[in-house]
Amino acid sequence: MSELIDDRALAFIKKYWFMATLILIICVALWYRGDVINNFIIPTYGNTMYHVGVERETIQTGYYPQTEISYGGGFPNFYVPAYRLLIVSMSVATGIDPMVMSGLMTILLSVFIILVMFTVAYRLSNNLYVGLFTAFFFLMSPDITIYTIRPLPEVLGLFMVPFTLYFVLQKNWLIAAVGALITALTHQMTLLVLVSVIGLYLLFQLIVAAWSFYKDRQDRENYMGPIRTVLGCLAPIIVACLTYGLWLMYTMGTLDILGIAQVVNHEGNQVDLPLFLRTGVFVLFFFVIGILFVCMRWQSSQKAIPDNKEYGLSISRDSALLIIAWTIATLMLTFNDKLLFGNKFLIFPNFMDRYLTFFVQIAIILAGFGMYALLSAFDLDVLKVKP
């Protein structure tokens, strides 16, 4: 009798432990983020209440303000509107004050960020455990925590980047373009990150196509596949750039943003070692293992699938290229003060510490790969069964 109960308990645990662990991770994230709304005001660092002001104005007048309420007001409102309109719509729909709503949405969006990173990690690896470990490492990063406890447009941006890249990887160019459009209207730095990652991914695909053509021009599919991906990648890039360009023309009447205060005064902090460690020391440790693991395990077959007999992991060429493009592009943006031509090159150096957070996202995903690699090395039998 007791053996039967034991078996049933074991079967129950085997069936639900994965989902329970994911829920537990989300609960820990919610526990730490409770203080976002457990106060008379939301956290105020990062101009959070300024966004609330624009949201309140929009609700009260029924129009998105064309002039600023910052720094004396009266000049064109240059900031992109998607995040603010999200808060406004939720506030109008529920009757909740926009200040409280922006806190609530921060908590909700941080949960969505965990879920989208879980999904992207799963899509990159074809392995649910990598997704679960990614969700776990979300809890372990100070930097991503700092940017998911403050009601800022960047929190929506941190959702939009992996969301859009998921559809780039799926080659669903229509949704990728819609994602890019929303990103362009969410947060300027997020837009630059997204376009840079997709642009570098496009470049890698072009190199693969050229190499395949050079090696064997008879094998048409071998180079036409990457060429189709290159053409597809143009869709989100063009949509993002056009959208932002149109927004600039609408608000400022010009595409020239080189004269704005953030560019002229080179806003942003240099990312030195103490700041870089804010990625999370454990995240960075497993990130190193993860990137080595991806480099060793990626397969050139475009449709690599896990072994049917034993649950495994497979990293397609596209996945590996996207991971590398994501890592390099965000690292270059993070260290834009070191890599580019001083203050003479376009808008740099600028916002180095803000771009770090987007590197942290891919670092967390790669840490998920790293944890999988470590536990696989211990021959943990649970990893061999699909949850």
Place this chain on the structure above:
Amino acid sequence: MAGIVDYAKHALVILMFILLIYSSYFMGWSLSIPGTTSTYLFPEVKANADAWYGRVVTQGEMNATAWVIANTNKSDKFVADIFGAELIMGMTDRVSTVGGDWANAPDPVKVMGDTNTIYTTSDPQVAYNLSVEDHCQWVWLPNRDTFSGYDWVYGDHDKFNDTQYFQLQYANPDVQIYKVLT
């Protein structure tokens, strides 16, 4: 059938995850960062992120925003530091000298300097002239350090009691609101 070794492996893995969480949220220690004089503090998530929960503004300031809505015009402008200004714009939509997005603002560095001077100078005439120059009708004077883009300063509060230039209109233990006389 799982053996003792498998159970031990699973227990160790679970223990490792618990330790990782513990070191990120609960266990206090520090790490010297090589090549620098800095130390990296643990529990790393709480040690780094807790400070970003800061509100800076006080409950009394929040309470004062109701008075602002009831007693000032929508077009009125405040001298306020960045955090006070953003509270004012967030709750009342009134504009201040600083605060918000400086990206497209005309000469934001000048108004940062003006605001800082208005709070720090001990000369009421200097504070008054700058307030008028920046087209302000009100001064927001919180009972805390202010930040207008340079340093955190408490400033000189006494000068605002000079009734030749300023008139107290609202006060609670956390904030005073002065009218700039015309």
